[in-house]
Amino acid sequence: QKEVEQDPGPLSVPEGAIVSLNCTYSNSAFQYFMWYRQYSRKGPELLMYTYSSGNKEDGRFTAQVDKSSKYISLFIRDSQPSDSATYLCAIRGGAFTGKLIFGQGTTLQVKP
Amino acid sequence: DTAVSQTPKYLVTQMGNDKSIKCEQNLGHDTMYWYKQDSKKFLKIMFSYNNKELIINETVPNRFSPKSPDKAHLNLHINSLELGDSAVYFCASSLSSGGRFNEQFFGPGTRLTVL
Numbered sequence: 689q690k691e692v693e694q695d696p697g698p699l700s701v702p703e704g705a706i707v708s709l710n711c712t713y714s715n716s717a718f719q720y721f722m723w724y725r726q727y728s729r730k731g732p733e734l735l736m737y738t739y740s741s742g743n744k745e746d747g748r749f750t751a752q753v754d755k756s757s758k759y760i761s762l763f764i765r766d767s768q769p770s771d772s773a774t775y776l777c778a779i780r781g782g783a784f785t786g787k788l789i790f791g792q793g794t795t796l797q798v799k800p
Numbered sequence: 801d802t803a804v805s806q807t808p809k810y811l812v813t814q815m816g817n818d819k820s821i822k823c824e825q826n827l828g829h830d831t832m833y834w835y836k837q838d839s840k841k842f843l844k845i846m847f848s849y850n851n852k853e854l855i856i857n858e859t860v861p862n863r864f865s866p867k868s869p870d871k872a873h874l875n876l877h878i879n880s881l882e883l884g885d886s887a888v889y890f891c892a893s894s895l896s897s898g899g900r901f902n903e904q905f906f907g908p909g910t911r912l913t914v915l
Binding site: 730786 | 843844894906
């Protein structure tokens, strides 16, 4: 079993739709949870991070962590064609090394 | 002003060759990383240096050898290249390695193709 599991998609939605992206993880000791966005042929860039359980909102994006079920989610409201990218969940696996463990990434296409 | 830069951007080479990829960051960060992203977009840590000291050394063939001449630079040398080494290699950096959350900033990637 991989430490972080993510459905690779692809996921295709119409513009304006609400998008839900999800990951599960195996180690209950993980504390920091991240979502990275990667445009085609670019490096990943941090979208949001959350510490422990709870929700975090930034504009149209909401990150949610449920530690009891080891489930992390990213919601995108009013999706735009510019949101078309690969979204990678990541977990900090090393408290002293900064090691990030990534999910496989979900490719999202928002159609105008 | 590119924060994390990599050279070359593309690298096409024959099996058995030796090649190097260079990374530089101008963010003043202490920690740098090498990641490999395969054709299915799976991104996996390979190595990390903090203040020129190796702190992450994942299960990677010893044909891969990182080197950090100073805090701002991290290079990756690959000997005897194999077909399976074809991937995109990303360099990243962060302010430090541990403690509270430190955002990792990624470079643009080096697309390596081994023929």
